[in-house]
Structure formats: structure tokens, C-alpha cells
Amino acid sequence: MGKSMLDLVKECDNFPxxxxxxEHYTSLLSSYYIFKVNGCDAALGYIPQSVxxxxxWIESEWKVDPTSRTVTLMAAPDATPEARxxxxxxxxxxxxxxxxxxxLKGWRHEMYPIYGPGGAYLLEMERSASPxxxxxxxxxxxxxxxxxDEGVKLWVARRSKTKQTYPGMLDNTAAGGMSTGxxxxxxxxxEAAEEASIPxxxxxxxxxxxxxxxxxxxxxxxxxxxxxxxxxxxEYIYDIRLDPSHAIKPCDSEVEDFRLWTVxxxxxxxxxxxxxxxxxxxxxxxxxxxxxxxPDSEPDYLEIVARMHRRLPFPTASFKVR
Amino acid sequence: MGKSMLDLVKECDNFPxxxxxxEHYTSLLSSYYIFKVNGCDAALGYIPQSVxxxxxWIESEWKVDPTSRTVTLMAAPDATPEARxxxxxxxxxxxxxxxxxxxLKGWRHEMYPIYGPGGAYLLEMERSASPxxxxxxxxxxxxxxxxxDEGVKLWVARRSKTKQTYPGMLDNTAAGGMSTGxxxxxxxxxEAAEEASIPxxxxxxxxxxxxxxxxxxxxxxxxxxxxxxxxxxxEYIYDIRLDPSHAIKPCDSEVEDFRLWTVxxxxxxxxxxxxxxxxxxxxxxxxxxxxxxxPDSEPDYLEIVARMHRRLPFPTASFKVR
Numbered sequence: 001m002g003k004s005m006l007d008l009v010k011e012c013d014n015f016p017x018x019x020x021x022x023e024h025y026t027s028l029l030s031s032y033y034i035f036k037v038n039g040c041d042a043a044l045g046y047i048p049q050s051v052x053x054x055x056x057w058i059e060s061e062w063k064v065d066p067t068s069r070t071v072t073l074m075a076a077p078d079a080t081p082e083a084r085x086x087x088x089x090x091x092x093x094x095x096x097x098x099x100x101x102x103x104l105k106g107w108r109h110e111m112y113p114i115y116g117p118g119g120a121y122l123l124e125m126e127r128s129a130s131p132x133x134x135x136x137x138x139x140x141x142x143x144x145x146x147x148x149d150e151g152v153k154l155w156v157a158r159r160s161k162t163k164q165t166y167p168g169m170l171d172n173t174a175a176g177g178m179s180t181g182x183x184x185x186x187x188x189x190x191e192a193a194e195e196a197s198i199p200x201x202x203x204x205x206x207x208x209x210x211x212x213x214x215x216x217x218x219x220x221x222x223x224x225x226x227x228x229x230x231x232x233x234x235e236y237i238y239d240i241r242l243d244p245s246h247a248i249k250p251c252d253s254e255v256e257d258f259r260l261w262t263v264x265x266x267x268x269x270x271x272x273x274x275x276x277x278x279x280x281x282x283x284x285x286x287x288x289x290x291x292x293x294x295p296d297s298e299p300d301y302l303e304i305v306a307r308m309h310r311r312l313p314f315p316t317a318s319f320k321v322r
Numbered sequence: 323m324g325k326s327m328l329d330l331v332k333e334c335d336n337f338p339x340x341x342x343x344x345e346h347y348t349s350l351l352s353s354y355y356i357f358k359v360n361g362c363d364a365a366l367g368y369i370p371q372s373v374x375x376x377x378x379w380i381e382s383e384w385k386v387d388p389t390s391r392t393v394t395l396m397a398a399p400d401a402t403p404e405a406r407x408x409x410x411x412x413x414x415x416x417x418x419x420x421x422x423x424x425x426l427k428g429w430r431h432e433m434y435p436i437y438g439p440g441g442a443y444l445l446e447m448e449r450s451a452s453p454x455x456x457x458x459x460x461x462x463x464x465x466x467x468x469x470x471d472e473g474v475k476l477w478v479a480r481r482s483k484t485k486q487t488y489p490g491m492l493d494n495t496a497a498g499g500m501s502t503g504x505x506x507x508x509x510x511x512x513e514a515a516e517e518a519s520i521p522x523x524x525x526x527x528x529x530x531x532x533x534x535x536x537x538x539x540x541x542x543x544x545x546x547x548x549x550x551x552x553x554x555x556x557e558y559i560y561d562i563r564l565d566p567s568h569a570i571k572p573c574d575s576e577v578e579d580f581r582l583w584t585v586x587x588x589x590x591x592x593x594x595x596x597x598x599x600x601x602x603x604x605x606x607x608x609x610x611x612x613x614x615x616x617p618d619s620e621p622d623y624l625e626i627v628a629r630m631h632r633r634l635p636f637p638t639a640s641f642k643v644r
Contacts, residue, residue, distance in 0.1 A: 018340045019635035119621065184617040208613030212627050234624060236617050289611055291530030295506040295558050299441065299640045302556060305534050309631035313341035318621045 002271030005293065006300035008280045013307045015216035015230065032230070034070045035133050036061075037084060037123065039077025040116045042315050045134035047071055048228050054100050061087045073123070084123035085111075092129050103128055103225035106164070112137050113180040119318025124180040131219060134230035136314045137177065140188040140284040142238035144173040144196065144209065144248055146260060152290055154266055154283070155248050157196070158256045159276065165224065166276040170269055171255070173248065174198070174242070177280070183319045184209065184236040196258065197251045198240065207240040213285055213308045215278070232312045233278065237285060263292055281308055323591030328617065328622035330602045335629045337538035337552065354552070356392045357455045359406060359445065360385075362438045364637050367456035369393055370550050376422050383409045395445070406445035407433075414451050416505040425450055426549035428486070434459050435502040441640025445503040453541060456552035458636050459499065462510040463604040464529065464560035466518065467568055468582060474612060476588055476605070477570050479518070480578045481598065487546065488598040492591055493577070495562070495570065496520070497601070505641045506531065506558040506562025518580065519573045520562065529562040535607055535630045537600075554634045555600065559607060585614055603630055 019026045033045035052071060057064050063072040075084045096104050104126075110309055114135050130137050144155035157171040174195035178187045188207065192198040217231040242248075248258040256306040261269075266287075270280055287293040288301075295301040340347045354368035366446050374393060379386050385394040397406045401567040426448075433446040452459050466477035479493040484598050498513035500506065510529065514520040539553040564570075570580040583591075588609075592602055607630055609615040612621075 017633065019633075090639045209618075210611050210613060212617060212624060214624065214628055289532050291532060294531045295534065296531075297639050299642045301641075302534060302536065302638045303633070306536055306631050306633035309628050311339065311341075311625075311628035311632070316624045319623075320619050320621045 002268075003273050004300065005270070005284055005298060005304050008273075008275075008277070008284065009215075009304050009307050010271060011277045012217050012233075012281050013215035014032055014218050014309055015083070015232075024059070030069065031228075032069070032134070033064070034068075035073075035074045035135070036070055038075055038079075040122065040265060043121070044114055044116070044135070044231050044314055045232075046224075047133055048230075051101075051132050051226070051229070054095075055091060056094055056098070057091070057299070058145065059229050062091070081121055081123050085125070086288045087312050088123055088125045092126055097128075101129075101132060101226060103131060103229065106225070110177065111180045112177070113317070114199050115315050115317050119316070121180075127177065131229035131231050132226075134232065136232045136312055136316055137175045137232045138184075138236070138317060139175060139193060140236045140238060141172045141175040141185055141213075141279065142188055142192060142240055143282065143286050144198070144240045144242050145286075146233070146242055148244060151263060152292065153260045153262055155196070155242070155258055156261045156266065156269075157250075157258050160254055160256050163254060168256075170275040170279065172279045172282050173258070175235075175282075188236070188238050192238075192240070193251075196253065198248070198249050202242075206242060207238045210237050210239050210289060211250060211285065213281055214310045214312055215281065215308065216310055216312060217278075232314060234312070234316065235278065235282065239286065239289075263287070284308065323592075325595050327592070327606055327620060327626050328624065330592060330595075330597075330599070330606065331537075331626050331629050333599045334555075334603050335537035335632055336527055336540050337554075338345070353455070353550075354390065354391070355386070356390075357395075357457070358392055359395045359438070360397060360501060362399075362444065364439050365637055366438070366444070367458070367554075368552050369455055370548075370552075371637070373423075373454050373551070376417075377413060378416055378420070379413070384413070393467075403443055403445050406548055407447070410445055410447045410595055414448055416452075423454060423548060425453060428547070430557050432499065434499070435639070437637050437639050439637045441638070443502075446507060447503070449499065453551035453553050454536045454548075456553045458556055458634055459554045460506075460558070460639060461497060461499045462506055462513060462558045462560060463494045463497040463535075463601065464562055465483065465508055465604065465608050466520070466564050467608075468564055468566050468612065470566060474586055474614065475582045476608070477518070477564070477580055478583045478588065478591075479572075479580050482576055482578050485576060490578075492597040492601065494601045494604050495559075495580070497604075510558070510560045514560075514562070515573075517573060517577065518570050524568070526537065526566075528564060529560045532559050532611060533562050533607065534558050535603055536632050536634055537603065537630065539600075539636060554636060556634070556638065557600065557604065559604060561608065563610075581629045585609070606630065 033041045033052045035045040106128045108127040110127040112127045116122045147151045155173045161168045172192045176191035189203045192203045219229045355374045356365045357367040370512045428450045430449040432449040434449045435446050438444045465633045477495045483490045496513045496517040511525045514525045541551045
């Protein structure tokens with residue numbers, strides 16, 4: 001027996017739901033501290049208690065309150081994002097110096113934004129540290145495909161065997177994280193070129209945004225580093241309908257090869273657990289939108305679709321300000 | 323200022339979220355009783371206390387427990403669905419006789435199914451009574467569209483001015499509720515023929531299932547009848563790409579006319595509040611999947627997509643048993 005579609009979705013969306021078991025949810029949540037910034041009431045992320053205990057919090061810059069179970073970044077309420085970012089960067093640099101956290105060994109030199117209510121930009125932080133604070137992070141994933149009388153075929157990447165994470169596993173046509181200031185379309189067109197050699201003019205003519213998947217991931221051993229860190233993730237989705245004559249080729253050493261797969265091959269590889277977990281969700285979303293996974297044939301259709309579009313308990317980005 | 327896309331979504335998905343305000347959520351929920359059937363632990367719906375107080379519960383058939391705030395249908399744990407349905411039907415017939423509820427004046431003579439964990443069919447009940455118990459209900463909505471070099475155009479229906487609910491408002495190409503035993507595809511192909519005169523062969527060649535929208539609606543005065551009744555709804559979505567030469571015509575007196583609208587006309591009519599509320603969500607979902615509403619241009623993109631795919635706190639249907 002292979003993995004069901006719902007098994008695959010649950011591998012990514014594995015933070016519990018309040019409604020399923022209020023006691024369990026409440027007790028789990030009480031092992032986390034809520035991350036806030038001074039002057040803003042919203043929860044921005046959840047920090048495991050074990051992480052709170054290992055940081056060296058400078059008292060003038062952070063307020064750690066075991067009663068309300070909050071960690072608050074104490075820049076002035078009207079501080080600039082830069083001022084908040086400085087405080088965060090000092091904390092993380094100190095943790096790196098002390099070698100406190102496994103996950104910081106994968107330092108990316110890439111800054112991820114944190115938004116408050118209404119999409120207000122509050123601060124940014126180093127990407128590899130984001131799971132320590134459990135903040136929502138943003139990315140794009142895209143699927144190149146070909147459609148003819150025989151049906152749909154999908155461009156599937158295989159990750160290089162030497163990649164640090166998920167070596168040799170199957171991957172979407174292209175994907176990448178959105179760092180501070182980047183908007184979904186700009187990120188998508190850049191990643192399409194960098195990872196799948198898709199020229200900008202082909203992308204702009206043939207790609208379209210088709211939704212967003214969101215899920216709440218609790219890191220386990222497979223992700224590497226500390227476990228129980230939280231990763232609420234937002235992945236903007238693009239479909240690119242390519243000409244059958246357009247062959248996708250790897251652009252760097254991250255991808256071993258690209259191949260055009262039939263829907264049956266894709267389904268088999270999903271069931272076989274051959275995909276990087278969040279990439280399998282992107283494929284499932286594609287198969288739902290293209291009428292290949294149907295409510296009449298998929299037993300868990302409703303649960304799958306709802307869980308791939310989880311409403312996260314944090315404020316999120318707004319790329320067009322109202 | 324017209325209505326934003328998020329305003330429209332919030333008109334349908336207006337039951338609060340636990341995470342937004344746990345105290346408010348918990349206090350609101352405590353004004354409802356949980357509907358259960360004997361032998362099954364799952365909550366199947368929420369009944370307002372005011373409704374619980376007005377039914378005449380036969381003690382041998384129902385257990386109303388103010389402590390656990392549950393109303394349990396007391397057929398034997400291994401009773402057949404028919405046996406449970408009889409108990410429910412007796413209760414409702416009695417309420418009709420006593421003229422207890424406004425909503426029962428719209429008796430539909432149509433039975434809606436109730437499912438337990440794993441999609442097990444438990445019982446059925448009269449459609450017009452479903453909001454009294456707050457059970458999840460199922461339907462299909464479909465959008466006929468034409469796509470050419472100029473872009474996408476959508477087939478929009480206008481409801482008859484004499485219709486009881488939402489007279490004169492805009493509506494999807496076709497839609498309908500799924501009664502007991504009906505599966506999504508069968509319901510969709512039937513409604514396409516009945517409401518939009520789309521022949522079965524055209525539907526089977528050109529329609530595809532493209533997802534499902536789910537939301538948790540609290541009835542207000544506009545819906546008619548008692549307020550604060552709950553309607554968690556599940557609408558399977560179909561797109562039908564029609565030939566430009568295919569003109570859709572009304573089939574019965576429910577629809578005043580069909581017109582092919584440009585995307586700009588559709589957007590304006592959404593902003594103007596001209597659509598029946600849940601139909602506007604179907605259109606928003608269409609515009610998201612077709613790359614017309616984009617994350618770069620819609621400020622509330624994430625909130626919109628997540629709330630149109632709400633995970634309901636009840637067991638739901640599975641049309642293919644594993």
C-alpha cells in the first residue's frame with residue numbers, strides 16, 4: 001500500500017486543529033511562547049519553550065513573560081523596521097557565536113520578512129532562523145506542463161543526489177523562497193529562469209498565477225536540526241503551459257534532470273513517496289485544479305483541499321496595499 | 323466604494339475563527355448545542371439554544387443534555403440510517419404541525435444526507451430543516467465560459483424577479499443541492515441540463531471538476547426565517563469551457579436571462595453587490611484559478627483563498643469509499 005493523497009498532505013500540514021481536539025491543541029500550544037513586537041497585539045509566530053530557554057535575551061531589547069507566555073521584541077512601538085531588525089540580528093548573531101542551534105548552521109544570508117495586521121512590514125530576519133520563531137514564510141512553486149489530445153504531461157525535476165535536503169527526491173519545475181521586498185510574480189519569473197532555464201518572455205506569455213497553498217508544518221527529524229520547530233508556509237502557485245517542443249533543461253547543479261511525466265507516472269511516484277513533501281502538495285493541487293483528482297474518485301477530496309488552504313493564525317503579507 | 327473581494331467572502335464565511343479571538347469563539351459556541359447520534363462521538367452540527375428550547379423532544383428518541391450541551395438522536399448505536407431518519411422525520415413533522423419554525427415553511431420535499439467519520443452515511447433529513455441542526459450540506463456550482471484571444475468571458479445568469487430568495491440577483495451558470503445518494507458529477511451534469519440547457523454530451527466533453535469551496539455561514543435576516551442558524555456549506559466546482567457559438571438559454575422560469583460577461587463587467591457587478599452571496603464566491607474562485615485575481619494585485623489574496631476553503635468542524639462526505 002502506497003501513500004494516499006491525504007497522507008501526503010498531512011506530512012506537511014501536521015500542526016493540530018483546535019476543532020479536532022481542543023484539549024490537545026491547547027496543551028500543545030502551551031509548550032510554545034507567542035512571538036510579538038512591542039506596540040502590535042498580533043501573534044507573529046510560536047517559539048518552543050526549549051528555544052526560549054536557550055536564547056540569551058538582552059533585557060533592554062526583549063521581554064520574556066512566562067505568565068502570558070510571550071516573547072516581545074521591545075523596540076519602541078513606532079520604531080522603524082530597521083530598528084527592529086537590528087535587535088533581531090543581534091540576538092541571532094549571539095546564538096551563532098555560542099553555537100546554540102543546529103538550524104543556524106545552515107545560515108542562508110537571506111532575509112525573510114515579518115508582517116503585522118493589514119500586511120504592515122514590521123522587520124526581517126535570517127531565513128534559517130525563521131523556524132525558531134515559527135513565523136510564516138513565503139515562496140513560489142510552479143508546474144510546467146504540456147496539454148494535447150492525449151491529456152496532460154508534467155515537467156518533473158529530480159533533485160541532485162548531493163543536495164543537502166531531500167537529495168534525489170522529485171521536485172516541482174521550479175520553486176523558491178521570497179525574501180524581503182520581493183513580490184510573487186517577480187520571484188516566480190526569476191526562479192523559472194534560474195532553475196528551469198525558462199526565458200522571461202516565455203514565462204510572461206505562458207505562466208499564470210492560479211492560487212496559493214498554505215499549511216502549518218511541525219519540523220521532525222527529516223527536516224534536520226531541532227525538532228518541534230514550526231513552519232507555517234505560504235506558497236504562491238503558478239501553472240506554465242509550455243509548447244510540446246519546449247524542452248526544460250537544468251540550469252545549475254541543484255537539479256539532476258527534468259523529465260516530462262504522464263499523469264499516471266506522477267500519481268505512482270506520489271504514492272511511492274518519491275516527492276519532496278511540500279512539492280507533492282503542489283502537484284496534488286495541480287491535479288485537483290485540472291480535474292484529474294475528482295470528488296467522485298478521491299475519498300479524501302474535501303479534507304485534502306481544505307488542508308492545502310489552511311488559514312494561518314498569523315497576520316500575512318499583502319503585496320498590493322489597499 | 324464598492325465591496326472588496328474579502329467583503330464578499332466574509333458575507334458567506336461569517337462564523338468566527340477560534341484563533342482570531344478564543345474567548346469570543348468559545349462564548350458564541352456555548353450558545354449552541356452539539357448535534358450527535360448515539361454511538362458516534364463526532365459533532366454533526368450545531369443547534370442554537372433557542373431552537374433546542376422550541377422542539378418537542380420525545381424522551382425515548384432524543385437525549386438533550388444541558389451539561390454537555392448535546393442533543394443526541396438515540397437510535398441504537400448499530401441502527402440503520404432508515405431508523406435514524408424516521409426519528410428525525412417524526413420530530414420535524416411535529417414541528418411543522420405546531421408551526422414552530424419559519425424556515426420549515428419553505429419545506430422542499432428534498433432529503434439531505436448526514437455523514438459520520440470516514441464518510442459513513444448516518445441518516446437524512448428534509449433540506450429546509452438542515453439549518454436548524456447546522457449540518458453540513460452539499461451542492462455543485464458551475465461556470466460556463468468562453469476563452470479566446472481577447473481573454474475570458476463568463477456566462478452569467480440573472481435570477482427571476484419572482485424567485486423567493488435573492489430575486490433579480492446574479493447567479494452562476496448553473497447550481498444545485500445534492501440530495502441523498504447523489505454524487506457530485508451526476509448532480510452537476512443534471513443541473514447543467516436543467517438550469518442552463520447544456521446537453522449531457524457537451525457537459526461530459528467540456529466540463530471538469532476544479533475544486534471545492536467550503537465556508538461556514540451564519541444566517542441573518544436576508545436569508546429569511548430564524549437568524550443565527552448555521553449553514554456550513556460545501557460546493558463542488560465545475561468549469562465548462564464552451565464554444566463561442568454555444569449560446570446558453572434559460573430552461574425554466576427560475577432564470578430571467580443568461581448573458582456572456584467580460585471580466586470587467588463581472589468585477590464591477592461583484593463590487594456592486596449584485597450577486598447572490600455564495601455565487602460571488604464561486605466567481606472569485608474562478609478568477610483566482612484563471613489568473614485574473616492575482617497575489618500581486620489583490621490585497622486580501624491569502625485571506626480570500628483560505629476562507630473559501632474552510633475546514634469544517636464536522637465529518638464530511640466521501641463519494642469513493644476507500
